[in-house]
Each structure stands twice: as structure tokens, then as C-alpha cells.
Amino acid sequence: MGFSVIIYVGDIMLSIKNLSVKVEEKNVLNNFNLDIEDGSIHVIMGPNGVGKSTLSRVIMGDNNYKVTNGEILFNGEDIKNMSVDARSRLGIFLAMQYPLEIDGVSNQDFLRTAISSHEGKRVGLYDFIKRCEAASEDLKMDKNLIHRSLNVGFSGGEKKKNEVLQLKLLKPSFIILDELDSGLDVDSLKIVATNIAKYKKDNPNTSILIITHLSKILDYIKPDYVHVVANGKIIATGDYSLSQEIEKNGYSEYLAKSNIILEDKNNE
Amino acid sequence: MNKILVSRNKIECDIDSIICKDNVVTFRNSGEYVLEYTESGEYNITFNINKNIKIIESSFDNDLIINNNYIIDNGSLNVVKFYNNQSVNEIINIDLLKDGDKVDYCFANICKYEERYSININHKCKKTISNITNKSIALGNSILKFIINSNVYKDCIKSVLDQNTRIVTMGECDASISPNMFIDLDDVEARHGSVIGAFKEDQVFYLMSKGISYSDTLKLLIKGYILANMSVHFELRKKIIEIIDMYWR
Numbered sequence: 001m002g003f004s005v006i007i008y009v010g011d012i013m014l015s016i017k018n019l020s021v022k023v024e025e026k027n028v029l030n031n032f033n034l035d036i037e038d039g040s041i042h043v044i045m046g047p048n049g050v051g052k053s054t055l056s057r058v059i060m061g062d063n064n065y066k067v068t069n070g071e072i073l074f075n076g077e078d079i080k081n082m083s084v085d086a087r088s089r090l091g092i093f094l095a096m097q098y099p100l101e102i103d104g105v106s107n108q109d110f111l112r113t114a115i116s117s118h119e120g121k122r123v124g125l126y127d128f129i130k131r132c133e134a135a136s137e138d139l140k141m142d143k144n145l146i147h148r149s150l151n152v153g154f155s156g157g158e159k160k161k162n163e164v165l166q167l168k169l170l171k172p173s174f175i176i177l178d179e180l181d182s183g184l185d186v187d188s189l190k191i192v193a194t195n196i197a198k199y200k201k202d203n204p205n206t207s208i209l210i211i212t213h214l215s216k217i218l219d220y221i222k223p224d225y226v227h228v229v230a231n232g233k234i235i236a237t238g239d240y241s242l243s244q245e246i247e248k249n250g251y252s253e254y255l256a257k258s259n260i261i262l263e264d265k266n267n268e
Numbered sequence: 269m270n271k272i273l274v275s276r277n278k279i280e281c282d283i284d285s286i287i288c289k290d291n292v293v294t295f296r297n298s299g300e301y302v303l304e305y306t307e308s309g310e311y312n313i314t315f316n317i318n319k320n321i322k323i324i325e326s327s328f329d330n331d332l333i334i335n336n337n338y339i340i341d342n343g344s345l346n347v348v349k350f351y352n353n354q355s356v357n358e359i360i361n362i363d364l365l366k367d368g369d370k371v372d373y374c375f376a377n378i379c380k381y382e383e384r385y386s387i388n389i390n391h392k393c394k395k396t397i398s399n400i401t402n403k404s405i406a407l408g409n410s411i412l413k414f415i416i417n418s419n420v421y422k423d424c425i426k427s428v429l430d431q432n433t434r435i436v437t438m439g440e441c442d443a444s445i446s447p448n449m450f451i452d453l454d455d456v457e458a459r460h461g462s463v464i465g466a467f468k469e470d471q472v473f474y475l476m477s478k479g480i481s482y483s484d485t486l487k488l489l490i491k492g493y494i495l496a497n498m499s500v501h502f503e504l505r506k507k508i509i510e511i512i513d514m515y516w517r
Contacts, residue, residue, distance in 0.1 A: 060477050064469070088479035100474040104492030113488060114478040149492070166478055 011038045012073075013174055013207045014059070019070035021051070021058050021232075028054045030232035031070070036174075041200070041208045041221060043243060046229035047251050052211045053097060055229075056178045059209075060094045061087050074174070089118055093172030095163040097179040102150040107162065108132075110150050111169060118170050135168040138198075140191055156183030157192075164192050168199060175208045181217040193220035215243040230260045269501065270301045276309035295321050302501065305330055308354070312336070317343040324500050325349040327356075328507075334358040344370040348500055351377040352511050359386045364396035376403040376494045378511065379441075382411040391420040391427045391456075402433040403493060406441040407515070413444050418458070420451045431460040436467060436493060487516045 014036040021029040028051045036042050044052050058065045059072060061084040072080050079087055102110075111132065116122045132146055139161045151159050160180055167175060177196070181189055197220050200206055210221065218240060226243045228236040228251065235258040236242065246254075272293070273280040279288040285297040291313050295301070298319040305311065305327035314337040315323070321343065331354045338345055340363060362371050377383065389398045398418060406412045418429045435443045445462040467489050475485040490512050495505065 062473055083482070084473060084476040085479050085481050085485075088477055094477050096474070096477075100471055102471050102474070102489070102492065104494075104496030105475075105488050106492070109488060109491070110475065110478075110480075113480050113484055114475075117479040117481060117484065149496070170479065 011075075012036065013038050013075060014209075015071070015073040016055075016059075017071045017073070019058070019072065020068045021054055022066045022068050023054065023064065027068075028065070028232055029058070032233050034227070034234065036207050036209060039205045039207060040225065041210065041223045043210045043212060043218065043223040043226040044229055045212060045226060045243060045246055045251075047255075050230045051232045052229055053178055056094055056176045056209070056211055059087075059176060060084060060092065085117065088170075088172075091173035092176070093167055093170060093174065094176045095160075095167060095178060095180050097182060099151050099159040099163050101152045101154075103152050105150045107148055107150050108146050111146070111166065114166065115169055131169060132165075135165050138168070138195055139165055141165065157185060157188035160184055160188065160192055164195050168195065171203070173203075173206050175206060177208065177210045177212075177217075179211055179213065181212055181214055189216065190220065193217050197221050215247040218243050228254050230255055230258065235260065270299060272301060272303040273306050274303060274311060274313070275306045279313065292316065295319050300324065302326075302504075305332060308332065310334075314339060315345075317341065317345045320344045322346040322348070324504060326504055326507075327351050327353055328511075329354060331355045332358065334360075336360055338362045338371065340364050340366075340369045340371060342366040342369065344372075346372045347374065348498055349373075349375045350494075350498070350500070350504065350508055351375075351383075353377075353380075353383070355381055356383040356385070358384070360388065362387070362389045362398065364389070364391050364398065365393060367394045368396065369393065370397040372399045374401045374403075374498060376498060378405045378407065378494075378515065379410045379412045380407050384411075384413045386415045387417070389416075389418045389429065391418070391424045391429065394424055395426045396424060397428045399430045400432065401497070403496075404433075404435045404443075405490060405494070406435050406437050406439070406443050408439040408441065410439070410441045411443075412441060413446075415446045415448070416460075417448045417450065420449075420453065420456050420458075422452045425453060425455040428457045429459070431462075433461070434463040434493075435465075436490075437465060483516050487512055490516065 012035050016032055016034045019029055019032040046052050054065055058067060067080060071078055074090055112123060112128050136143060141161050145158060151162060154162060184192060200208060223240055226238050227234045236254045270283050270285060281288055287294040293313060294316040298321060300322040303323055303325045308331040310333040312335045317338060317340045387400060389400060400416060402414055404412055412435060414433050416431050418431060420427050431447050433445045437443055443464050445464060447460045447462050449458050449460065451458060472485055475488060491509060494508060
């Protein structure tokens with residue numbers, strides 16, 4: 001248990017420097033710093049309402065989160081003023097905690113448009129179906145889900161599998177998993193997590209940022225670094241053992257060390 | 269395809285299953301019929317429905333003044349309609365005359381300038397059913413008005429009425445919906461929903477976060493919105509998609 005000194009040796013894929021973020025006039029991130037090197041897996045843990053999901057939204061470019069200070073560099077390029085879609089096409093992928101339901105927009109149309117946008121040309125129907133079928137099979141997804149409205153009527157597990165299906169088809173180089181494990185039963189978690197682990201194995205330079213409350217997902221996707229966030233900044237960093245320590249004893253010790261008293265917050 | 273072409277001077281249909289006389293259309297057989305307004309003008313058509321009839325209506329780039337009646341007398345009617353016109357002033361009257369008569373009315377349009385719709389549904393018998401759905405996109409500074417009046421007369425027990433209207437605004441348009449239900453008894457099932465506003469920001473964010481540009485995101489949302497539950501023939505579906513692609517290229 002305790003603070004670790006981390007020495008980065010590879011190229012930095014994502015570098016967040018002194019980032020401060022406001023949501024509805026409230027400071028959520030305060031001079032937040034994080035470097036993620038090529039091929040590394042980082043985990044962000046922390047109590048509710050400390051800014052974990054905010055971080056994922058800000059990296060992706062959600063306009064509802066106002067960056068008041070700092071930089072977000074992706075492969076050395078400042079992406080702070082880049083549009084959401086451009087960030088995605090650069091290789092950033094956000095698997096959302098609550099994937100949205102969009103009635104009328106078919107999953108198939110959505111996926112085909114997304115792949116075509118990434119590849120810069122309209123992907124052929126046969127090619128698309130082939131790719132989709134292979135990826136759906138890996139995820140043990142019902143083949144009919146592809147023909148239904150995007151996430152409409154999907155179970156919690158099916159929604160999360162659909163996020164991972166997108167990931168497999170869009171082939172990002174930087175993946176953010178925002179509480180991917182929430183709402184998943186043990187079997188679905190295993191399928192989803194092993195698919196991500198397989199993707200990482202096949203694409204070793206891919207970096208992953210996992211935002212989670214639980215360490216179960218980390219049994220399948222072994223992290224290089226675990227960070228504890230509170231009051232909008234990292235207050236502790238360690239390795240996999242830190243996540244196990246937190247699972248066992250909670251955050252109180254780390255919060256006390258940093259003199260942080262949290263309000264009771266159930267929603268981030 | 270059973271096609272009916274409507275122009276200023278005549279209603280054209282060369283199929284035996286329809287009788288067209290003095291602006292009155294009577295259907296001999298149940299089935300699906302396609303109706304297109306081929307030019308601008310003032311129309312006053314009465315459709316007599318005593319079978320199970322589906323009418324797919326469309327109009328493109330016209331200035332229309334319409335006052336049509338659908339008289340359902342021991343039958344069911346399914347209207348699926350798409351407009352992309354210059355201007356429209358339309359009054360629709362739907363009468364449900366016999367026990368158990370039913371109408372499913374699904375309308376979608378892209379409004380460029382000024383369009384006004386008044387839809388009157390008259391439940392005149394027991395166990396009659398009306399499902400009215402309007403889905404609109406209002407562009408720029410356009411004016412778009414809906415008045416929907418559902419009337420359930422005395423003794424028409426066990427009737428079911430549903431009105432659902434949504435206008436998606438794509439600019440500073442003047443849009444309004446007046447949903448009215450005049451019900452003269454207790455034993456009916458009535459629902460209505462009316463929504464005016466832009467597409468939700470979080471939907472736009474979700475689609476864009478997967479690499480889809482803003483204009484392609486709008487296209488996906490609009491196609492999904494307009495075409496959802498619009499059971500139209502391939503030719504019309506293709507035309508609607510072409511129109512959406514033209515507006516949001």
C-alpha cells in the first residue's frame with residue numbers, strides 16, 4: 001500500500017497537464033495531471049462524485065464540461081479544441097457507462113456509418129456484415145441486435161456488449177472504459193472483459209484507461225497503474241495491489257492522508 | 269402497386285379495385301394503395317372505406333390546400349403519409365362510423381416555409397380506435413402548426429384514442445401543437461403526447477463520440493426519426509432518404 005514513483009519509459013499517448021474543469025459553475029477537476037504511455041493500462045478509482053466520469057467526458061470532448069485551464073495532448077497534439085468526432089477518428093474510444101438508446105436509428109446503420117467515417121470511405125455491405133458477424137460471435141451477442149434500434153430494449157449486458165462490438169469494429173488506439181462493469185452479471189463481465197483483453201493482446205500499443213469502482217474487471221484486464229482520485233485530482237498511485245487494497249479497506253485511509261472530507265454523493 | 273395520381277383536374281387511377289367519381293374514392297378490395305399529389309392546388313377528396321385499406325400518400329415541392337374526408341364505415345384504415353412541400357394548409361376529417369372501426373394515421377414531413385394541419389377524428393360508434401402520429405422536422409424560420417381534435421361522442425364506450433405529435437426544430441421556427449380530446453363519457457382509453465424541440469444533445473454526443481461527423485449524425489437521427497414505423501414502399505423510402513441526404517449533405 002502507498003504511493004509509488006512511476007517512471008515512464010515509452011512514448012506518451014495521452015498527456016493531461018494541469019487540467020481544471022467546471023460543470024455548471026462547479027469545479028470538478030482541479031489541476032489534474034496524468035500521463036498514459038503507449039500500450040499501458042491505467043485504472044482510475046475513487047468514491048462517487050469525485051470527477052472520474054468527468055475525466056472521460058472531457059477527454060472525449062463533451063461541451064457540457066468546460067475546461068478552464070490545462071492541456072490534453074494526444075500523441076503530442078493538443079486536442080482541447082478538437083470536435084468530438086475528430087477525437088474519435090484520431091483513435092480515442094469511450095465505452096460509456098450508460099450507452100444511449102436512440103429509437104429509429106438502426107444499430108446497423110449507426111455502426112456502418114461509424115466505420116465508414118473512421119475509414120474515410122463507405123464500407124461495403126458484405127464486408128460490413130462479415131466483420132459484424134465475426135465480432136458479434138466473439139461477444140456471444142444475439143445476431144438480431146444488429147437490426148434493432150440502437151440500444152433500444154437491450155438489456156444492461158447487451159448494451160455493454162454493443163459498446164465492445166463498436167470498439168472491435170472501430171479499432172481505437174486509446175480506449176476509455178467508463179464503469180463498463182456496472183450492470184453486468186459475472187458471465188457477461190467475463191465475455192466483455194476477455195474480448196477487451198484479447199483486443200489489447202492483438203494490438204499491444206493500444207492504451208486503456210479504466211474507470212471503475214470494482215476490481216473484478218481487473219482480474220481479466222491487468223493494469224499497469226492504479227490511481228485514486230478525490231477532489232478532482234489523483235491522490236494516490238500504485239499497481240494492481242492498490243485496487244485490491246481499496247476493494248478490501250475502502251478509500252478512507254487515502255482520503256484521510258490527503259485531508260479530504262467528502263460530501264455524501266451518490267451520483268457523479 | 270395500386271397507384272392513384274391526384275392532380276388539380278382529376279384523380280387518375282387505372283385499376284379496377286377503385287372507383288373515382290366526383291372527388292369521391294371508393295375501394296372495392298382490401299389492400300395497399302399509393303396516392304401522390306402530382307401538382308400544387310386545392311383538393312377536396314372523400315375516401316369511403318369499408319374494407320381494410322392502407323393508403324401511402326406523398327407530395328413533393330407543392331403548394332397544397334387540402335380538405336379531405338376519410339369515412340370509415342365497417343373497415344379499417346392505415347394512412348402513411350410523407351410531405352416535403354413548399355406550403356400546406358390541410359384539414360383532415362376522419363369518421364369512424366361502425367363498432368370496432370379503426371384508423372392508424374402516421375404522418376411525417378419536412379417543413380421549409382409554412383404548413384398548417386388540422387386533424388379531426390370523430391369516434392361515432394363503440395370500440396372505435398384511432399392512433400394518430402405526426403413526426404415533423406421544422407427547418408430554419410419555418411411556421412408549423414398542428415391542431416388535433418379527437419371527438420368521442422356519447423355512448424361510444426370502450427373507444428381507444430391516441431395522439432402523438434413531435435416537432436423537431438432545426439432553427440428559430442415557429443412551431444405549435446394543440447392536442448385536444450373532447451370526450452363525452454367515462455369509459456374510454458385516451459393518451460396523448462406532444463413534444464417540440466431539437467434532438468437531444470446527449471444523443472448527438474453519443475453518435476459523434478463514435479467518429480460520426482455532425483452532419484452525418486443529424487442525417488442518422490433524422491432518417492431514424494422520420495422512417496421509424498413508416499411502412500412505405502421501397503420507391504418512397506428511397507426518395508425520403510434522397511431528400512434527407514440533400515438537406516444534410
